[in-house]
Amino acid sequence: MTAAGTGVHVARNLRLTVSTALQHLTEDPTTFALQTARRLPRGLRDGAVAVVGRAVRRDDSVAGAVARIVGGDSDAAAQALERAAAGGIAPRRAARLADVATAAGAVDTAEALLRRAPAGDPRADIARARLAWHLGDMSGALRCLEGHGGAAARLRRRWESEARVFRGAVPRVDPRPDYRAEPGRVLHFVTNSLPHTGSGYAQRTHSILVALRAAGRAPLAVTRLGYPVQVGKPFAAAEDVVDGIRYLRLLPPRLDAGFESGLQQQTALLAAAVLEHRPAVLHTTTHFVNAVAVRAVAEAYGIPWVYEVRGQLADTWASTRPDAVRGSERYRLFREREAESARAADAVVTLGEAMRDQLVAQGVEAGRIVLCPNAVGEDFLKEPRGAADARKLAGLDAGHRYVGTVSSIVAYEGLDDLVAAFALLAPRHADLRLLLAGDGVALPALRRQAERLGVADRVVFAGRVPRERASIYHQALEVFVVPRKDLDVTRSVTPLKPVEAAASGRPVVASDLPALAELVRDGENGLLVAPGDPAALAAGIERLISDSALARRLGAAGRAWAVAERTWAANARKYSALYDRIAAAKAPPR
Structure with missing residues (x-):
């Protein structure tokens, strides 16, 4: 692309960025503020949260509630919102705080605040609509916005459009019977x-x-x-x-x-x-x-x-x-x-x-x-390094042993249970450290939990790991942990990380859920423990860090399984055969 073309492209992207930001800012400013704050660099975000926290201590402060949530102190935010709902809060402010409670998932608090908001007021009805939409009541949300103009009318038009797609509206494409494909x-x-x-x-x-x-x-x-x-x-x-x-x-x-x-x-x-x-x-x-x-x-x-x-x-x-x-x-x-x-x-x-x-x-x-299950390739197929060598490459203290995970930091991954389990293990294993590599919205809350449990100095939050270095972090661990919560989504979806851990020759301790049981065979390449139970999780981890022979046996079995059965090359053969089959079935007769 020429310099002029690049300039036009960047200018177009900037217009798209600004228009997107303005849309979110006008239609849902609370959610926009939360998402923007979470994407700030950690130092800037933490500094801003600290400044707001010191300046604003009132329970009915919108800025204070947002700062508590972004800072990972959701419990304090919920308690402040509950006190505000129970107190003599102004009706208009109740509607604004209800938006914060909805964005934070505090449904009962949002409902309590909205009972104090004026009926028929556009701002309050928008807050009621957002709560209904959050709970999946699409028709109810649209009814809340009826009869209002301005921001409420704009929001109603956007949601009506989304509801039509969910109800089956489809896009149109003019037929091209002369279409000719390139084979392969x-x-x-x-x-x-x-x-x-x-x-x-x-x-x-x-x-x-x-x-x-x-x-x-x-x-x-x-x-x-x-x-x-x-x-x-x-x-x-x-x-x-x-x-x-x-x-x-x-x-x-x-x-x-x-x-x-x-x-x-x-x-x-x-x-x-x-x-x-x-x-x-x-x-x-x-x-x-x-x-x-x-x-x-x-x-x-x-x-x-x-x-x-x-x-x-x-x-x-x-x-x-x-x-x-x-x-x-x-x-x-x-x-x-x-x-x-x-x-x-x-x-x-x-x-x-x-x-x-x-x-x-x-x-x-x-x-x-x-x-076509999740699989491994590239660096994960190479012979794994020893844990000590991997720790040096990852910049970790080679004198300690590490357990942990490489994961998206979101609530259903159950990493709060892992932090709680580590707090149980820490007093008995002075050389043990917890490594959490990854990023996500639940990270601030995990930091606060580690501080509250007195293990913050022994938990390493490595942040997002570059793709080319992911295998190093897997290999730096003595035990790889997948402590997912027991939810519909986690019972059915098989994640990638246990396969990568197995290929790295590391034993896996995972929640005993149907999808994870497809990957982690209890006693063969890892251990399965009750989900949502930090004590059971701690016991599983302790069993492996205390029995090096068992850990080596499970890790070797996992490595052999992953390399033999879970490679992207094997999946590619399945995809190619599938493409050939459906292309042949679709081809017109000669």
Whole structure:
């Protein structure tokens, strides 16, 4: 790209960044403030939280409540909001604080605050609508906004658009009966990717694409509309090349207003990319918004398509809310659209047996489902280093032993149980340290928990680990821990990290959940313990750090299993066979 072209592209991205920020700021300022604060560099974020905390001590302060939540002291925030709800709070301020409580997931407190908010007041009705929307009552949220203008009317229009998509609205693509594909070429349409996102989702996508290229395919990836600019990357290029894999970005000069219009815009840009690159197969992943765009293009152009179900995202959404949301309108529609997408695809790929069983229960033919589990490649296939050598490379104290994990730092991972378990172990093992590598919204709360339990000086928060160094951190551990909570999402979704730990020759202690039991065979390559039980977790870890022979045996068995059965090259062969099969079935008769 020329210098002039680069300047135009950056200016367009900046406009997109500003318009996105303004939309969120005007439609949901509380959530916008929380998300923005969490993305600040840690030093700046902690400094700002400390300043606000010292300056504002009132229970009914919006800024004070936001600062407590961002700082990881959710309990203090909830207590302050509860005191405000019980006191003589002004009605208008009650509505603003209810927004904070909703954003923090404190549903009962939000309801108590809204009982003090004036009926029929636009600001209060917006807060009531946000709470209803948070709980999945889409129709109820829209009713709260009826009869209001201004911000309420804008919010209603945006939510009506989203509700139409959840109720089955689909984008339109003009048919192209003259479409001709390039044999062997496959286009993956994905939510996010390297180098801007380092999640397990992005790592899996990249590993699949690299393995497909090695197997003789010509893979190309296209990311969703507005990514990565909309996640805070205003200087992102229109295309990235990582390890020879091309990632194309859908970054128009402006985004169409509304969820439904945005879906139509995304589909049109995807269709243009398909016409330019002429893939023989389209491949997309959860959730269903990706699938409906790919389905529209595939059916218009006569291209076979694959839907890869990497999780039940309706359950992920529900995992941060009260159990009652599983009876909500949004949850029901979310699951219906997911099942509809899987039934419509020419083939379905999923990660594990529990997820396959769910798909069959949703009406997907078992013969159209292919298992391609999480796997390993690159550095994880090399002979693992010793723990002491890995600790030196990671900059850790070689004189200590480390247990821990490399993970996204989110609530359902159960890392609070791991910190509590370590606090039980610490007095008995003076040389033991806890390593938590990764980042996420739950990190501030974990720091505060470690301080409260008196083990902060023995917990290492390593932050986000670069992809090329991930194997070092796995190998630096004596025991790799996966302490996931017992939730619908964790019972069905098989994560990548236990496979990487096994390939690193490290024994795994994991929660005894169906999805994890597919990866960790108790007594063979690791130990399974009761989920949500720090004492049981501590006992499992202690058994391995106290019995080096057992730890070596389990680690060696895990390594042998991962290298033999869980490689991306093996998955690439499955994908290639699947692509050939559905392409042949779709081909017109000679």
